[in-house]
Amino acid sequence: MSSEDRRLDVLRAIVEDYVSTNDPVGSKALSERHSLGVSPATIRNDMAVLEDEGYIAQPHTSAGRVPTDKGYRLFVDRLSAARPLSGAERRAIQSFLEGASDLDDVLRRTVRLLAQLTRQVAVVQYPILARASVRHLEVVQLTACRVMLVLITDTGRVEQRVLELPGSLADDDITELRRLLNTHLQGRRLADAHQALIDLPDVVLPVLRPAMTTVVAGLVEALVDQPEERVVTGGTANLTRSPLDFPNTLQPVLEALEEQVVLLRLIGEVDSSTVLVRIGEENLHESLHNTSVVSVGYGAGETALGGLGVVGPTRMDYAGNMTAVRAVARYVGQLLAGS
Amino acid sequence: MSSEDRRLDVLRAIVEDYVSTNDPVGSKALSERHSLGVSPATIRNDMAVLEDEGYIAQPHTSAGRVPTDKGYRLFVDRLSAARPLSGAERRAIQSFLEGASDLDDVLRRTVRLLAQLTRQVAVVQYPILARASVRHLEVVQLTACRVMLVLITDTGRVEQRVLELPGSLADDDITELRRLLNTHLQGRRLADAHQALIDLPDVVLPVLRPAMTTVVAGLVEALVDQPEERVVTGGTANLTRSPLDFPNTLQPVLEALEEQVVLLRLIGEVDSSTVLVRIGEENLHESLHNTSVVSVGYGAGETALGGLGVVGPTRMDYAGNMTAVRAVARYVGQLLAGS
DNA sequence: GCTGGCACTCAGGGATCGGGAGTGCCAAGC
């Protein structure tokens, strides 16, 4: 084992100890708790090097060392074998998710499960509209010239939208509208639906044309141009578990977690199915500079249906959380693909 | 002015000062900041009486006085004229709520608005299903023997439910099912729909009977027996604004606020349109024993469509919050009635 | 390159102490 390797071991040990105790860790304690095979003095030398390289820091002179963001980053990158799920966890996941009826229910359970498994704040994104395809499009007349469009996707999402029509429509017209929309859109991916929608007003009876134009405009705007992505969060109470992690910075974190936009950027950037870890200042949003985010895409195929993940202090159990996030994503992916 | 009246004035002054400063308030400071027309010594005597009667308490000997739950209660009960909304607030409400498209949007904006106006945690309940009536019921076929029921109510709620049918159905059967359900249910209140539903399988062609029975059972269970009520919350970051209010008790409060059940009991018990205030231990849920809840029903008619309110420290601006909650409820009521 | 020894540095935790705000009580006054 080269001295380089041992230094990495020391870093790993520091991270592990610090994560579990929340105290700056010193050379003596390290040599006692881990069998590194060298004396505290040697560890001290290694620590000095690690500090020079920016992987650890000491809060004040004569205190132990604490991993920096860069240190956590190296630790995470070096994380080789993911800890497998325990049987209990496996059962927990299954029993938690089975029996869910609709999409809302599935995601609510998922976020709860994830928060419970990781003891962090959990965030789950609804299946991305753009990547879903149309299962059904319902047109419900509210008043003479107001209709509600209800879109149902193959991922189970139900989106509604109220539109004001230029003129009043009869029942038959509504039926015709519905029929046309469905024959042209059913099975199509929303991302590809734009052209089909644009062409629709031309194939319609002149009487219906103004209405159809409005409906198409509404659909394009609401579902293609600015598709409304949604997320659910849970377990925010976990942020307060160790008050030391967020001395005075809890408020901005909570505020950030209430912003759908922020969360979407946090969780929704996952393309593939590899777990993504953002540590401390790697997060773009300033309020989250002392949090870490572990996220992954879920979905059956190669492109993710959506993302999910957890947010917590940089001092978190990365290995455990990565395993949990990955496992939950797989289960949810199967569940949603099967429905 | 009797001495009894003056004591109430003293109590009011104590509450006001304590709410704004968060410091136990003493007799001298009180006589300086309020023109009570008597000397500190007299105020001390009144305070002694108020303490005997349990309206105020001192954290420790030789400290100022702090209102007790009972004191806040008396203060709130004595609150006569509600402070009118300022023009700015009025405009804020209108601009915040206008332009909302669908129900989700309205409620999201409402909760945000309420949190912003009161600087507390805001909770808004979705219109209660049982008090809504059916606008449309859609049946969407997922696979040969799985259908998704989508209920749209007159309050704009869209509820989905996936059902497993006993046998496979053809397209025509689905259409017939949909037609039957809608002709029998449209316009009916969900609370009254039970009987109509039960009778449905009998008026249907024998081929459809098993499917109809399943659908009816599903509907009855999901929408009448255990209607799924929902709430949205916002502004939880406000809980951390004054860390002194929840020294170590923030976690249980956050946990309680994540429980739909707890929130529903908190907000959903409003029947009329009078503002309800729950102070400290008046709240049934133990974790909320040092919070106060201000809630009211919203809705156009005499029976509330749902409830909304705010949760905050017992040391809150009751008058202001009651006004804000009442005003927002009125606007939301109008908005939902008009759609 | 590892190790034991040693001097040095501070953060954190009592212990001490004084100031100041607040109280309760009492006797005098309107």
Place this chain on the structure above:
DNA sequence: GCTTGGCACTCCCGATCCCTGAGTGCCAGC
């Protein structure tokens, strides 16, 4: 009989000080 000024008393809070102990960096020896 209420109100008021005076006065002794209480005790929280913040500042100060000290000291202990964990931890470090460096150096000489193996």
